[in-house]
Amino acid sequence: MKRYSNDENIYDENSFPDPFTHPEECVLSLGISHTWLCDPSRFLSIEQQINIEAELLKIRDTNFHKCSNNSVSVAIVPEIFVSKNETYENAAQQFSEKLLRKWGIGNSPCHDGILLVYIKNLGKFVIAKREGVEEKYINENEIKKHFMNIYFASGSISRALIESISFMNKKLPSKPTELTNTAKMFLILILFYIISIIILYVTTLMYRKKGKLSKYIHGNILKN
Structure with a gap:
């Protein structure tokens, strides 16, 4: 009641x-x-x-x-x-x-x-x-x-x-922070920069190896 x-x-x-x-x-x-x-x-x-x-x-x-x-x-x-x-x-x-x-x-x-x-x-x-x-x-x-x-x-x-x-x-748990367009562009530029450095490094190594190989071949030709 x-x-x-x-x-x-x-x-x-x-x-x-x-x-x-x-x-x-x-x-x-x-x-x-x-x-x-x-x-x-x-x-x-x-x-x-x-x-x-x-x-x-x-x-x-x-x-x-x-x-x-x-x-x-x-x-x-x-x-x-x-x-x-x-x-x-x-x-x-x-x-x-x-x-x-x-x-x-x-x-x-x-x-x-x-x-x-x-x-x-x-x-x-x-x-x-x-x-x-x-x-x-x-x-x-x-x-x-x-x-x-x-x-x-x-x-x-x-x-x-x-x-x-x-x-x-x-x-309470927060929403994951969404990147702004500026932040996304900045990350893309950093990624391109890192890729460019890697390509440059690999190219340099290949060039050096190619140079050493050319000298070796040239030296052998002169000896013969």
Whole structure:
């Protein structure tokens, strides 16, 4: 049995908006097809929401693994339903994991989605992740500690989220650096230079051997 309320700000995983299908319920920006952040109670300003979106985009642009890039979303929840026989800790974790699956975050072949959830009334920061997320890259306790330290020091949910996402980004594997056209041209020139040196060296050796052979033949002719 759940502790129900008429308060519209109390959510379960079914009533909380989906940023991929109803972005207008999640963020202040208008005319977008989807978002990776859901803040239905508008705890953040539009500028803060955009800054968090930008940090999430960095993860998708700069990190990768065998199933393309990493997918991370954020939910800022005012309050959740909690069963009478359930601890707040367990309720927060269950809510986050169910929301992660409902939103379908991640690449389907790898089951690698990550959802960061801040539940305001409980003061809890939860990291829900699919089974494909590698432990060596995402240490939940380390990220939680980082978030809470920033939040207690600044009092800002936005700053704590941005710095935690940035912290995660540094831990995740990076995309191989692609060479610029200038760098590629430079490498080609170096390769041509090395090949030219080798050809010159081989030609010189052949010329010297040919010269010695000519002298030897000429000497034998004179003797005869």
